Amino acid sequence: ETGVTQSPTHLIKTRGQQVTLRCSSQSGHNTVSWYQQALGQGPQFIFQYYREEENGRGNFPPRFSGLQFPNYSSELNVNALELDDSALYLCASSLDLGSRNEQFFGPGTRLTVL
Amino acid sequence: AQRVTQPEKLLSVFKGAPVELKCNYSYSGSPELFWYVQYSRQRLQLLLRHISRESIKGFTADLNKGETSFHLKKPFAQEEDSAMYYCALKGQGGSEKLVFGKGTKLTVNP
DSSP states (O other): OOOOEEEOSEEEEOTTOOEEEEEEOOTTOOEEEEEEEOTTSOOEEEEEEETTEEEEEOSOOTTEEEEEOTTSOEEEEEOSOOGGGOEEEEEEEESSSSTTSOOEEOOOEEEEEO | OOEEEOOOSEEEEETTSOEEEOOEEEOSSOOOEEEEEEOTTSOOEEEEETTTOOOBTTBEEOOBTTTTBOOEEESSOOGGGOEEEEEEEEOSSSSOOEEEOOOEEEEEEO
């Protein structure tokens, strides 16, 4: 069984640019959540996708957008990057909705905005 | 508003000593609480959840609704317990979002 994978591992962008981060869910999982973890902070929920539909969103501006594909892999897109977007971005997949289904986290993508 | 507070950023104990990592929460309704752990150079992983009422790696956590706390305890700390620990609460609204605290870095000294 393959765990959650994320790409790229690291990337550096400049203010105003756009970025796409990718996540492959664990095999058989149809739900994916994205989190932002700033330095010294706990992960903060961005949004969740269930069977290709958004199923909840945290307090992030519209320039943070996402997609989930039929194979349940997912993308996080951030437009008009700001310095404060520098963080570790985590995705987590779960078998289905329902809190009894554990969220399995990926290793994260470290984004630096200069 | 849903909020999780972990008052200690750093906690250092000696091997064999008891350890308690504090977690307080703010939530209206019946909460679901979790502890996640991140060992050095590893990904975030679930340690335990209150609904399971189980002991994992010697750790236990009891939900105290009166004190709105979910402290993580272990009677005898081991060096391999050194890690970053996050308390998390499952939010409302239909999504499965987790609200995390800022984390406590536990160091178990030999």
